[in-house]
Amino acid sequence: MGNTFFFAWEISLMEALQSIASPVVIALSDIYSFLGQSETMVAIIAIYYLGYDKKLGLQIGLNSIFATVTNTLIKNVVCRRRPYFDHESIECLVPVDKEYDAYDIKAQGWSFPSAHSTNSTIVPGTIYTYTKSKIALIITIVLGLGVGISRAIVGCHYPTDILAGWLQAIIMLIVMPIVYAKVPKKYFILLHI
Secondary structure (H helix, E strand, C coil): CCCCCCCHHHHHHHHHHCCCCHHHHHHHHHHHHHHCCHHHHHHHHHHHHHCCCCHHHHHHHHHHHHHHHHHHHHHHCCECCCCCCCCCCCCCCCCCCCCCCCHHHHHHHHCCCHHHHHHHHHHHHHHHHHHHCCCHHHHHHHHHHHHHHHHHHCCCHHHHHHHHHHHHHHHEEEEHHHHHHHHHHHCCCHCCC
């Protein structure tokens, strides 16, 4: 079930990362993975919308929704299997859904592109594009890199999944402001509460 495709360098890189992964590195990878989860995105959106800046909170929310929808569509078209499904040398150190068996493809989902990489880049990236804050830019880079690398360390994503997740977020950060400027505000009125 699903498709398997990869570059040889991806497997070599993942093997190297996992060979030097100490328990501390794995724990840090798990924390970084948490920062790229949908639940973390929702919390950040709520904090901005309810407590800081409604307009920015709405912008983060809309970008996150569009990113999640497009990410899911791409995943279900490509149907790329996770690296550890097909390579005995790659271990799943932190499954996507810890309640289910790591080899349950329905529970763990498809690999390409990495939603964690997209999420961890789209949220702070939206804050940066809205505020032009250098701190937000640094957070975008550090968080995006950290989450992406952590997903390869834990064996859940090929490096090209991570690169595609980052690329998807960057494209969305460029395209969505253009869409908001062109689409009449009446189409977004239902999103305002």
